[in-house]
Amino acid sequence: MxxxxxxxSNREFIEACVKAGDAVRIKQEVDWENEAGAIVRRACELxxxxxxxxxxxxxxxxxxxxxxxxxxxRMAISxxxxxxxxxPEIGKEYLKxxxxxxxxxxxxxxxxxxxxxxILMGKDVDLCKLPVPLVHDxxxxxxxxxxxxVVTKHxxxxxxxxxxxxxxxxxxxxxxxAVFPFSDLGKALTEYYLPRGESCPFATAIGLSPxxxxxxxxxxxxxxxxxxxxLSGEPARLVKCETNDLEVPAxxxxxxxxxxxxxxxxxxxxxxxxxxYRTSPRDFRVTFRVNCITxxxxxxxxxxxxxxxxxxxxxxxxxxxxxxxxxxxRSQGIPVTGVYMHPRxxxxxxxxxxxxxxxxxxxxxxxxxxxxxxxPWFHMVMVVDDQTDIFNWDEVYHAFCTRCHPAxxxxxxxxxxxxxxxxxxxxHERKYSIGSKVLFDCLWPVDxxxxxxxxxxxxxxxxYPKDIQEKVLSNWTAYGYPEVK
Amino acid sequence: MNKWEVFVxxxxxxxxGEDIELSIRTLNPGLHKYTYKRVKCQVSxxxxxxxxxxxxxxxxxxxxxxxxxxxxxAEVQRLPxxxx
Ligand SMILES: Cc1cc2nc3c(=O)[nH]c(=O)nc-3n(C[C@H](O)[C@H](O)[C@H](O)COP(=O)(O)O)c2cc1C
Numbered sequence: 408m409x410x411x412x413x414x415x416s417n418r419e420f421i422e423a424c425v426k427a428g429d430a431v432r433i434k435q436e437v438d439w440e441n442e443a444g445a446i447v448r449r450a451c452e453l454x455x456x457x458x459x460x461x462x463x464x465x466x467x468x469x470x471x472x473x474x475x476x477x478x479x480x481r482m483a484i485s486x487x488x489x490x491x492x493x494x495p496e497i498g499k500e501y502l503k504x505x506x507x508x509x510x511x512x513x514x515x516x517x518x519x520x521x522x523x524x525x526i527l528m529g530k531d532v533d534l535c536k537l538p539v540p541l542v543h544d545x546x547x548x549x550x551x552x553x554x555x556x557v558v559t560k561h562x563x564x565x566x567x568x569x570x571x572x573x574x575x576x577x578x579x580x581x582x583x584x585a586v587f588p589f590s591d592l593g594k595a596l597t598e599y600y601l602p603r604g605e606s607c608p609f610a611t612a613i614g615l616s617p618x619x620x621x622x623x624x625x626x627x628x629x630x631x632x633x634x635x636x637x638l639s640g641e642p643a644r645l646v647k648c649e650t651n652d653l654e655v656p657a658x659x660x661x662x663x664x665x666x667x668x669x670x671x672x673x674x675x676x677x678x679x680x681x682x683x684y685r686t687s688p689r690d691f692r693v694t695f696r697v698n699c700i701t702x703x704x705x706x707x708x709x710x711x712x713x714x715x716x717x718x719x720x721x722x723x724x725x726x727x728x729x730x731x732x733x734x735x736x737r738s739q740g741i742p743v744t745g746v747y748m749h750p751r752x753x754x755x756x757x758x759x760x761x762x763x764x765x766x767x768x769x770x771x772x773x774x775x776x777x778x779x780x781x782x783p784w785f786h787m788v789m790v791v792d793d794q795t796d797i798f799n800w801d802e803v804y805h806a807f808c809t810r811c812h813p814a815x816x817x818x819x820x821x822x823x824x825x826x827x828x829x830x831x832x833x834x835h836e837r838k839y840s841i842g843s844k845v846l847f848d849c850l851w852p853v854d855x856x857x858x859x860x861x862x863x864x865x866x867x868x869x870x871y872p873k874d875i876q877e878k879v880l881s882n883w884t885a886y887g888y889p890e891v892k
Numbered sequence: 893m894n895k896w897e898v899f900v901x902x903x904x905x906x907x908x909g910e911d912i913e914l915s916i917r918t919l920n921p922g923l924h925k926y927t928y929k930r931v932k933c934q935v936s937x938x939x940x941x942x943x944x945x946x947x948x949x950x951x952x953x954x955x956x957x958x959x960x961x962x963x964x965x966a967e968v969q970r971l972p973x974x975x976x
Contacts, residue, residue, distance in 0.1 A: 440925070465923060535923040535924050535927065536923070541926060543953075544953075545949060545952075545953025545954065545955065546953060547899060547953070548917070548926055548928070549926050576926070576927065577927070577928050578927045578928055578929070579924070579927060581971075606975075666975070668972070668975060670972055671970065671971055671972055671975065673915070673928070674899070674915055674928075677899075677951065677952050677953050685952045685953055686952075688901075688951060689899055689901075689951060696971075696975045
């Protein structure tokens, strides 16, 4: 693999974004209560440069970096690629790197770890000493974790998990979070800690390198510390926690250490979500008790502001969910041309291009997709043939509206795994995370006669002889039309 | 006078004339704004019945037009001793 030069920390990333014109330095004071959130939201909705807010009301010495990966340009920068790279190019690079050899992390000494520059223990621990923002007016609380990793370790298997699960500040030493039962941490809690009544050590790392954050929200089976290594082409630098055995990214801006309580729950939410709504009900959720806070000098808190498209919730998650499904389908030998989730679908619709090699291939794809670990996060699969450009919504929409048989091509799956976040779900379904799914099969049936039954696509490309096409193309401006770019 | 806020799914959760338990968050200015306490309290739909005010939000964060007042009787400690 050629040498990758990706930003190794949140600070290097901000520098690279500023240099490319993809971040702005905001010098004037910004309020942690709504104002910072509103700036990030507007930047997301305009696909504007990321705001780096250098002065925060009440919190001298701290700064905010918002909307870190809410454009494909910033995603390219995070991977060390040309910011102008196209989405298919970025996707190809992600697949190449995540199919390479795992790169194990290295453990460094505490004295070399920037995240240990300030350490708060015992009576000094108070989350309110951090500039925890009120991201949206009307949220259930100030959110500590919106762009971060919750680090845990499976007590028996020893697997390390970094997951991006939102965390709300309940009081100075307590956070509550949306850790769903089908997530890696959710499974470790329900299968081990809760039945035994044991508390689960955790560490929340905020202000990570963009690729560490990307790994924390990628639905990949590869343990995240190795995945970061693969994405960045070099080992992730980790350091031991102060109060438990976990290892955290040494270059993170802020680390919050503590334990998840098996026998104590406080309310979480409501919160603005990636679907573009505040949907999931306020509920008693997984509760984190804080024992220690460490942070860098002049620490930067990162903020992802979920709402209508487009923010990291849609853009990055659509990207990694689609590519992880592509890997899964290829691993089963299915001749897919690609998988794409349009960010505007708020990662609810998988568009799969496939060579219609045999009967039932669309159903096979849907069953694998919905039945996989990725399944709870989307409820629509649309399968189109290998002639349709999956990245071109006009083509996909045309295929959907013309080839999907209303009685034979739409397949509904009931009582699947859902999440409380689906806006269309009934209140009962939200409460119990009950889902339902739909497949839109836009393939011509294999038992139709290819010559007589399958309609011919009537397009310039498809119905005219090559020589006529060339003649028309070369005479286009001579006919009086402007040149087509 | 302190300013508090509560989230409810239904206004009936704010029963008047009896001791009830609520999670309320402070709206007093300062670093601790929006942090919660679990309390035993009495509430009233009359804004001036008790010295502290209580602003009400519904399940999805919508601000209610009704301004309540609240008397905090005691803090309820639910956190097990071992975590304190
Ligand atoms: C900004 C952002 C916030 C997220 N918040 C949550 C969350 O609160 N709960 C959750 O289960 N997943 C959340 N996700 C998705 C997870 O990060 C994702 O599913 C990840 O793979 C961790 O899940 P795992 O434990 O199943 O691997 C979020 C993703 C992003 C980009």
